[in-house]
Amino acid sequence: MKVGRKQRRNDRCACGSGRKYKECSLIRDAVANMLLNQLDREGRRWMAEFLGASEETFEGELAEEAVVKG
Numbered sequence: 116m117k118v119g120r121k122q123r124r125n126d127r128c129a130c131g132s133g134r135k136y137k138e139c140s141l142i143r144d145a146v147a148n149m150l151l152n153q154l155d156r157e158g159r160r161w162m163a164e165f166l167g168a169s170e171e172t173f174e175g176e177l178a179e180e181a182v183v184k185g
């Protein structure tokens with residue numbers, strides 16, 4: 116699983132299905148982001164280790180996500 120790669124709703128989904136992102140992985144990604152945002156600090160550390168990213172990288176991606184949401 117790769118975290119932090121941004122897709123626009125009308126772009127082709129990165130999963131290779133040929134469908135638009137909004138018709139394919141958008142909801143799944145939105146749910147995943149919602150869950151991540153609800154994790155406490157310990158949960159984020161665990162998730163960062165699980166994803167093989169440094170905690171700093173992971174926090175940065177979460178911050179970036181927050182900016183995108185506005």
Ligand SMILES: [Zn+2]
Nearest residue numbers: 128130139140
């Ligand atoms: Zn997809």
